[in-house]
Amino acid sequence: MTVALTIDGIGVSFAGVKAVDNVSMLVHEGELRVLLGANGAGKTTLMDLISGKTRSTDGRVFLFETEITNWSPNRIARAGIGRKFQIPSVFRDFSVRGNLNVASCTDPRIRSNLGIGIPRTRRQRIEEVLELTGLAEFAETPAANLSHGQTQWLELGMLIVQNPKLLLLDEPTAGMTQNETHKTAEIIKGLRGQHTILVVEHDMAFVREIAEQITVMHLGRVLAEGSMTAIERNEAVRHAYLGSYGISAEAV
Amino acid sequence: MITQRRLDRAAYILFIALILLAPLVLGDFWVNRIAKFLVFGIVAVAVSLCWGYGGILNLGQGLFFGAGAYMLAMSLKLASATSMQQGSDHPVPDFMLWNADPGAPTELCCINRGSFLWLPFQWQWFGVVMGILLPVLLAGGLGLVVFRKRIAGVFVSVITLALVLLVRLVVIDAQPLTNGFNGLTDLGTFHVAGFGFDPYARATYYLVAGFLILTLVGSRLLVETRAGLILQAIRDDQNRARYLGFDVPIYQLFFFTVSAAISGLAGMLYVIVAEFASPTFMDLSFSITMVVWAALGGRASLLGACIGAILINVIAASISETATFVEAWKAIIGVVFVLVVLYLPRGLAGFAQDFGERLERRFADSGKTTTPGVIPQAQVPRGQAP
Numbered sequence: 307m308t309v310a311l312t313i314d315g316i317g318v319s320f321a322g323v324k325a326v327d328n329v330s331m332l333v334h335e336g337e338l339r340v341l342l343g344a345n346g347a348g349k350t351t352l353m354d355l356i357s358g359k360t361r362s363t364d365g366r367v368f369l370f371e372t373e374i375t376n377w378s379p380n381r382i383a384r385a386g387i388g389r390k391f392q393i394p395s396v397f398r399d400f401s402v403r404g405n406l407n408v409a410s411c412t413d414p415r416i417r418s419n420l421g422i423g424i425p426r427t428r429r430q431r432i433e434e435v436l437e438l439t440g441l442a443e444f445a446e447t448p449a450a451n452l453s454h455g456q457t458q459w460l461e462l463g464m465l466i467v468q469n470p471k472l473l474l475l476d477e478p479t480a481g482m483t484q485n486e487t488h489k490t491a492e493i494i495k496g497l498r499g500q501h502t503i504l505v506v507e508h509d510m511a512f513v514r515e516i517a518e519q520i521t522v523m524h525l526g527r528v529l530a531e532g533s534m535t536a537i538e539r540n541e542a543v544r545h546a547y548l549g550s551y552g553i554s555a556e557a558v
Numbered sequence: 559m560i561t562q563r564r565l566d567r568a569a570y571i572l573f574i575a576l577i578l579l580a581p582l583v584l585g586d587f588w589v590n591r592i593a594k595f596l597v598f599g600i601v602a603v604a605v606s607l608c609w610g611y612g613g614i615l616n617l618g619q620g621l622f623f624g625a626g627a628y629m630l631a632m633s634l635k636l637a638s639a640t641s642m643q644q645g646s647d648h649p650v651p652d653f654m655l656w657n658a659d660p661g662a663p664t665e666l667c668c669i670n671r672g673s674f675l676w677l678p679f680q681w682q683w684f685g686v687v688m689g690i691l692l693p694v695l696l697a698g699g700l701g702l703v704v705f706r707k708r709i710a711g712v713f714v715s716v717i718t719l720a721l722v723l724l725v726r727l728v729v730i731d732a733q734p735l736t737n738g739f740n741g742l743t744d745l746g747t748f749h750v751a752g753f754g755f756d757p758y759a760r761a762t763y764y765l766v767a768g769f770l771i772l773t774l775v776g777s778r779l780l781v782e783t784r785a786g787l788i789l790q791a792i793r794d795d796q797n798r799a800r801y802l803g804f805d806v807p808i809y810q811l812f813f814f815t816v817s818a819a820i821s822g823l824a825g826m827l828y829v830i831v832a833e834f835a836s837p838t839f840m841d842l843s844f845s846i847t848m849v850v851w852a853a854l855g856g857r858a859s860l861l862g863a864c865i866g867a868i869l870i871n872v873i874a875a876s877i878s879e880t881a882t883f884v885e886a887w888k889a890i891i892g893v894v895f896v897l898v899v900l901y902l903p904r905g906l907a908g909f910a911q912d913f914g915e916r917l918e919r920r921f922a923d924s925g926k927t928t929t930p931g932v933i934p935q936a937q938v939p940r941g942q943a944p
């Protein structure tokens with residue numbers, strides 16, 4: 307199987323504290339990997355390192371064969387990594403469709419964007435994504451008027467329109483109702499196989515619904531890796547979570 | 559949405575028709591005056607493009623306007639009759655002689671240390687080309703530094719503001735080259751293929767009106783391109799745009815530079831209509847006034863900003879012009895700005911747009927074509943309205 311994302315001993319420290327410390331990880335093409343860990347474990351920071359938001363001090367990152375360590379964020383995005391943020395961000399003055407239109411301009415150069423209108427093939431893709439994210443009936447709604455859940459789905463849709471090789475989703479269900487969480491799980495399951503996905507999530511019900519492989523982080527390091535059942539049985543994980551929030555406790 | 563677009567187009571057509579027909583009912587004096595205001599309309603389009611669409615509040619737009627103005631004024635100064643009467647076969651600006659060291663040669667090449675810079679301006683078209691090129695180079699250089707360094711928001715405003723003040727000082731200080739405080743006056747007429755554009759002639763009015771229409775329609779098309787949409791997206795959320803893969807500084811730089819080029823063009827047209835260039839173009843108050851025009855008309859609307867500029871100036875000119883009034887007017891402008899920012903953030907264009915939407919809803923209701931689930935509100939990005 308082809309490896310989509312290779313992280314090789316990556317690390318960064320803030321003011322002497324190692325937020326991410328020598329993390330290595332392989333994610334295969336088409337895999338859906340869940341990243342677990344308590345608050346402050348370094349999950350977001352790891353995504354920052356992959357997506358170019360934070361410069362690493364050690365280690366390397368590869369997207370397929372290409373080394374992308376410390377590239378600029380826009381270059382990494384162009385290379386095929388789509389990033390969804392913990393706090394959803396969309397273009398509020400644009401309609402839902404307008405947001406997707408902008409995202410669909412995958413050629414970043416000004417000169418190739420001096421035309422008016424979106425080419426037909428891309429428009430088709432936008433319709434598909436509107437269906438997939440359940441936003442079809444809100445296509446003309448200004449993004450500013452969307453509910454929190456819809457905003458999250460729109461941001462997800464903007465990434466999907468770009469057909470990224472790798473999706474980084476930071477807490478895609480944060481602040482969602484149970485219904486919305488379930489729907490998000492459906493959307494993400496719908497992407498499985500076509501996209502390689504790395505998702506950070508706290509909601510165990512959600513994780514249970516979507517997870518194949520899980521990586522657990524603790525204090526900036528990888529603590530364990532494996533299937534849901536393996537992780538639940540893992541002594542180190544149980545130990546680390548004891549007293550904070552237990553995976554097993556929530557699981558039953 | 560369709561109604562909105564139609565109203566939008568109607569507004570453009572109406573406006574263009576109006577400025578084309580205005581000279582039919584106006585006397586020469588007013589034709590010249592309105593021509594000046596149309597120039598300000600062009601400037602307001604530049605402000606709207608940069609501020610309303612790009613979110614870059616340039617408080618030094620006067621720098622680019624001034625650069626354009628001086629470049630053409632230098633050529634027209636050399637074309638002036640007075641420049642040929644200084645005892646040389648070649649034109650020499652009169653003020654250079656007044657300021658010349660005793661015994662200095664009365665030639666443009668060497669009458670003072672920097673005067674050779676004026677040499678190529680003997681060709682009017684050199685001045686015209688420089689009138690666009692200089693603002694573009696200035697904006698390009700400035701933008702490259704500012705946007706690459708991800709300086710944003712109010713800091714860009716402060717930097718542009720400081721820069722226009724600095725350049726103003728330099729221009730005043732370089733008295734032997736620029737005639738300092740007095741600026742360049744006594745200019746010759748602008749010629750195209752032997753035809754002279756007299757400031758009070760209708761031809762000059764139509765020259766300005768033509769460029770205004772070109773700028774307005776051109777800018778409108780530009781903001782509707784995908785690049786224009788990306789620029790507005792950057793204005794909304796720079797980070798999101800960056801993580802979608804757009805090189806944010808390049809887009810900001812591009813539109814900042816286009817805006818500067820338009821300002822330079824306006825500066826040149828102003829010189830043709832007003833027959834002078836002066837450091838007052840780079841006064842802080844002038845640059846701020848430009849922003850007020852756009853704010854009142856609606857910064858996120860090219861046509862709105864343009865109308866705002868013309869309207870404010872027509873009102874100012876219609877009321878008597880006593881010295882006390884001029885002072886009072888500055889205060890009025892200040893108050894208008896505060897009121898607009900507080901209560902009419904989308905300017906007059908926002909008003910017109912809301913009206914259009916109400917109309918549209920009524921059409922939709924009577925036709926019973928509303929789709930359930932669609933929120934009947936602004937359906938176009940705010941940036942795209944008239």
Ligand SMILES: Nc1ncnc2c1ncn2[C@@H]1O[C@H](COP(=O)(O)OP(=O)(O)OP(=O)(O)O)[C@@H](O)[C@H]1O
Nearest residue numbers: 320321325343344345346347348349350351352392
């Ligand atoms: N820019 C920064 N400057 C200083 N410290 C930082 C910075 N970013 C993260 N940290 C620290 O790094 C550690 C890891 O934070 P991170 O946000 O990656 O955790 P997380 O696993 O995403 O947590 P959460 O579940 O709360 O989102 C924390 O201790 C945090 O305070």
Ligand SMILES: [Mg+2]
Nearest residue numbers: 349350351392
């Ligand atoms: Mg986090």
